[in-house]
Amino acid sequence: MAIASSTTTTPRSARLLRGVVAVIVLVVVFLASLFVNVADISPIDVLRGTMSDRHALYFFQQRIPRALSAALAGSSLAIAGLLMQVLARNRFVSPSTVGTVESAGLGLVIVAIIAPGMPLFGKMLIAMVFAMGGTAIFLTFLAKIKLRDSPLVPLVGIMLGSVISAVATFLAVKYGLLQMLSTWLFADFSAVLSGRYELLWVVAGLAVLTYLLANFFTIAGLGEDTATNLGLSHRTILWSGMAIVAAVAAAVVVTVGSIPFLGIVVPNIVTMFRGDNMRENIPWVAFGGAITVLVCDTIGRTLPDFFTWLATGTAAGVGEIPVGTVMGAVGGIIFLYLLLKGDPRRGDAK
Numbered sequence: 001m002a003i004a005s006s007t008t009t010t011p012r013s014a015r016l017l018r019g020v021v022a023v024i025v026l027v028v029v030f031l032a033s034l035f036v037n038v039a040d041i042s043p044i045d046v047l048r049g050t051m052s053d054r055h056a057l058y059f060f061q062q063r064i065p066r067a068l069s070a071a072l073a074g075s076s077l078a079i080a081g082l083l084m085q086v087l088a089r090n091r092f093v094s095p096s097t098v099g100t101v102e103s104a105g106l107g108l109v110i111v112a113i114i115a116p117g118m119p120l121f122g123k124m125l126i127a128m129v130f131a132m133g134g135t136a137i138f139l140t141f142l143a144k145i146k147l148r149d150s151p152l153v154p155l156v157g158i159m160l161g162s163v164i165s166a167v168a169t170f171l172a173v174k175y176g177l178l179q180m181l182s183t184w185l186f187a188d189f190s191a192v193l194s195g196r197y198e199l200l201w202v203v204a205g206l207a208v209l210t211y212l213l214a215n216f217f218t219i220a221g222l223g224e225d226t227a228t229n230l231g232l233s234h235r236t237i238l239w240s241g242m243a244i245v246a247a248v249a250a251a252v253v254v255t256v257g258s259i260p261f262l263g264i265v266v267p268n269i270v271t272m273f274r275g276d277n278m279r280e281n282i283p284w285v286a287f288g289g290a291i292t293v294l295v296c297d298t299i300g301r302t303l304p305d306f307f308t309w310l311a312t313g314t315a316a317g318v319g320e321i322p323v324g325t326v327m328g329a330v331g332g333i334i335f336l337y338l339l340l341k342g343d344p345r346r347g348d349a350k
Contacts, residue, residue, distance in 0.1 A: 019283075022284070022287045023287075025287075025291060026071075026287055026290060026291055026294075029291050029294045029295060029298075030067055030071060030294060031043070032294075032298055033066075033067040033070065033294045033297060033298050034059075034063055034064065034067050036298050036301065036302060037298075037301045037302050037305065041055050041058075041059055041063075046059065060194070061193055061194045062192070062193055062194070064194075065192050065193060065194045065196075065197050066189045066190075066192045066197075066297070067294065067297075068197065068200075069189060069192045069197040069200055069255065069256055070189055070256075070290070070293045070294050070297045070323070071290040071293065071294060072197075072200040072201065072203065072204055072290075073187070073200055073203075073252045073255070073256055073259065073293060074259070074262065074289035074290045074291070074292055074293030074294065075204075075207060075285075075286035075287070075289040075290040076200070076203035076204060076206065076207050076248045076251075076252065076286075076289070077095065077248060077249075077252055077259055077262050077263050077289060078262055078263055078266040078267060078285045078286065078288060078289025078290075078292075079207045079210055079211075079248075079282055079285055079286055079289065080094070080095055080210075080244065080245045080248040080249065080263055081093075081094035081095065081262065081263020081264055081266065081267050081285075082263070082266075082267035082270075082278065082281065082282065082285050083210055083217060083241050083244060083245055083278075084098070084100075084241075084242075084245050084263065085267055086217055086218060086220075086221040086241075086278050087217060087220060087221050087238055087241045087242065088139075088142060088153065088221075089221055089223075090153040090154065091264075091267070091268055091271070091338075092151060092153065092154040092264060092335075092338070092339065093153060093154050093157060093264075094261070094262070094263030094264045094267075095131075095245055095248070095249040095263055096161075096258060096259075096260045096261060096262070096263060096264075097154045097157045097158050097161065097261075097263075097264065098134075098135065098138040098154070098157030098160065098161065099134040099135070099137065099138050099157055099160040099161040099163075099164050100131045100134055100135050100138075100161075100245060100246060100249045101131070101161070101185075101249050101253060101258045101260075102134065102161040102162075102164040102165040102168065102185075103130045103131045103132075103133055103134025103135070103164050104127040104128070104130055104131040104134075104246075104249050104250045104253045104254075105127075105164075105165070105168050105181060105184050105185055105253060105258070106130055106134075106164055106165075106167060106168040106171075107126045107127040107128075107129065107130030107131070107250075108123060108126070108127050108181075108184055108253065108254065109168045109171050109172050109175075109177055109180075109181055110126070110130075110171070111123050111126045111127075112175075112177050112180060113171065113175050113177070120196075120199060120254060120255075121199065123254050124199060124247075124250050124251050124254045125250075127249075127250035127253060127254055128243075128246050128247050128249075128250035128251075130250075131245075131246035131247075131249050131250050132242065132243060132246040134160070134161075134164055135242050135245065135246055136242075137160060138156070138157050138160055139238075139242070141156050141157075141160065142156075151339055154264075154339075165185070168181060169181065183257055184253050184254075184257050184258065185253075185257060185258050185324070186257055186258065186322045186324035186325060186328075187252075187256045187257035187258055187259045187322060187323045187324040187327070188256065188257055188322040188323065188324065189256055189297055189323060190320060190322075192255075192256060196255070197255055197256070199251050199254065199255050200251060200252070200255055200256075202247075202251055203247070203248045203251045203252065206244050206247055206248055207248075207282075207286060209244065210241075210244055210282065211279065211282045211283075213237075213240070213241075214278045214279035214282060215278075215279060216232065216237050217237060217241050217278060218277075218278045218279070219232060219237070220232070220234055220237040220238055220241065221278075256323075257322075257324055258324055259293060259323060259324055259327050260324060260327060260328045260331055260332070261327060261328065261330075261331025261332055261334070261335050262289060262292060262293065262327055262331060264331070264335055264338070265292070265330075265331045265334045265335065265338075266285055266288040266289045266292055267281070267285050268338050269288065270284045270285050270288055292327070293323060293327070296323050296326040296327045296330070297323050297326075299321075299326055300320050300321035300322060300323055300325070300326045301320045301321075303321055304319050304320060304321060
């Protein structure tokens with residue numbers, strides 16, 4: 001992935017305006033996530049402080065943590081996808097298409113079998129170790145592929161993830177953990193409460209670290225020879241980046257579950273409009289990931305009520321669709337479009 005920037009010729013005022021618009025959109029989507037499909041709670045009640053004690057408890061202990069966890073998980077996973085694409089030199093890879101997420105899920109199943117009472121942070125560490133192991137296997141396969149930008153790369157990763165997922169499913173069925181595994185592999189924010197999502201602030205710190213080290217990761221993405229000629233250890237940078245990806249994937253899976261295709265769709269859309277400068281793109285990828293997950297979460301809460309209202313004329317608490325399902329449907333379509341469209345910068349657009 002080449003070092004290029006589409007922002008160098010853009011006036012500073014225009015870049016500032018775009019940033020302000022992005023912040024406004026994020027705030028609007030965040031507020032919508034707080035109040036859409038919430039009975040008897042309105043922004044006026046919150047501003048005036050006229051909520052009942054029951055509503056206040058629900059709003060501050062469940063609704064705000066839910067929106068924050070969606071924003072944190074979305075932004076961090078999108079950045080992890082961008083980082084993996086730079087290091088692997090392929091725009092179709094992400095934690096959900098190279099076996100990283102599935103490996104984290106396998107680690108959680110093993111923890112649930114051996115030490116079910118382990119604290120949440122300990123589970124994240126175990127899941128991170130397994131995620132790094134799965135990523136290492138993928139990198140081993142990647143070294144055998146000569147054309148790094150080939151669509152064959154994500155297909156190999158998806159097959160690897162399927163094998164790892166099959167092992168995890170076998171163990172889950174054998175020990176009665178299938179429902180728990182399904183929860184981990186499909187993100188659902190309905191169970192997020194205050195005190196159960198704070199681990200995601202760790203991945204926010206990892207996102208900041210990725211931004212600070214973006215230039216090193218970009219150089220490593222140019223290849224081992226280039227990195228070595230510039231006096232850098234390609235292996236050290238590569239594994240540092242993959243450790244960040246594994247930690248992000250593990251933390252998100254442990255806290256809310258897997259969000260498929262997010263790490264592919266958002267970075268590709270951003271680079272499509274802004275070029276390949278990783279450092280410049282990270283803030284936009286973070287905004288895009290947060291907004292995408294917040295929107296998918298809101299859609300998942302409102303669609304069942306909407307269809308029930310169409311059918312019966314009433315819609316009161318009929319349930320919700322997990323974010324992982326909504327993002328899987330939307331992201332899968334976009335992923336197929338990107339795969340078939342090709343990369344116009346390489347001249348292979350269909």
